[in-house]
Amino acid sequence: MQIDHQHHLAGNQVIQKDCPKNKIKFESGLPDTIVIHFTAGRSAESSANYLSSDVKASAHLVIGRAGEIYQLVAFDTIAWHAGESQYGGRTGLNKYSIGIELDNAGELKRVGTEYQAWFGGRYQPTDVLYARHRNETMRSYWQTYTQEQIDMCEQVCQLLIEKYGIKTILGHEEIAPTRKRDPGPAFPLDKFRQNLLSQNRTDEPDETGKEAVVTGDLLNIRAGAGVDFPTIAPPLAVGTPVKVLEEKEGWVKVETKISGWVSKAFLKYE
Numbered sequence: 001m002q003i004d005h006q007h008h009l010a011g012n013q014v015i016q017k018d019c020p021k022n023k024i025k026f027e028s029g030l031p032d033t034i035v036i037h038f039t040a041g042r043s044a045e046s047s048a049n050y051l052s053s054d055v056k057a058s059a060h061l062v063i064g065r066a067g068e069i070y071q072l073v074a075f076d077t078i079a080w081h082a083g084e085s086q087y088g089g090r091t092g093l094n095k096y097s098i099g100i101e102l103d104n105a106g107e108l109k110r111v112g113t114e115y116q117a118w119f120g121g122r123y124q125p126t127d128v129l130y131a132r133h134r135n136e137t138m139r140s141y142w143q144t145y146t147q148e149q150i151d152m153c154e155q156v157c158q159l160l161i162e163k164y165g166i167k168t169i170l171g172h173e174e175i176a177p178t179r180k181r182d183p184g185p186a187f188p189l190d191k192f193r194q195n196l197l198s199q200n201r202t203d204e205p206d207e208t209g210k211e212a213v214v215t216g217d218l219l220n221i222r223a224g225a226g227v228d229f230p231t232i233a234p235p236l237a238v239g240t241p242v243k244v245l246e247e248k249e250g251w252v253k254v255e256t257k258i259s260g261w262v263s264k265a266f267l268k269y270e
Ligand SMILES: [Zn+2]
Pocket: 036, 037, 038, 081, 172, 180, 182
């Protein structure tokens, strides 16, 4: 698999689709970010058809459960996947990022011995994870991703990092935490970006000792650096001033009235 001069993926498992509505190119030096999504749809094909049709949403890629890939938008062109969003000092992440959609039904409801998606699709317990979302306190049911899908997503991200100098990989749930829950807890986001971006980690400025403010509303503050640690106080509101005590793998230990760990994505440094 490779990225050609038209900014298209070329490979056995890649299907190119026309998506004429997206025409505007990224500014020079961009994209530098990848945003991961789930489709909350029935199949990769149906999601690829929908996103390339005359609707106000699209993405660069849709990756199916067997690792098949639909490309809708060339990587030098802005797609419409992020919506109203922010990260660090930036707003409107479409103009900075490649959007990758993974075919996944999202949150499921338990119905008897099965699990049901919002569109009526039914799933067996072996395809379901009961887990807490990073932005929430209660556990719920989520369709799992396939290993083929995660592996293919990792391969594609590696190519994008090499070709475009991608520095950041984020979940939609991190750039629009009040609206979005994708890719959700079934996707190993922290491990995924740690594997892919570890070689770039030393390039990131260390914010230890700085003052910052919270940019995401209801930011969970935890006992340790990761979503598996319990929250230790009510979530922090937008605009809460904090002091950065320590940093580790996308998490920042902050001090406000109390001290604890928060996701680095939701702080803006003074
Ligand atoms: Zn999304």
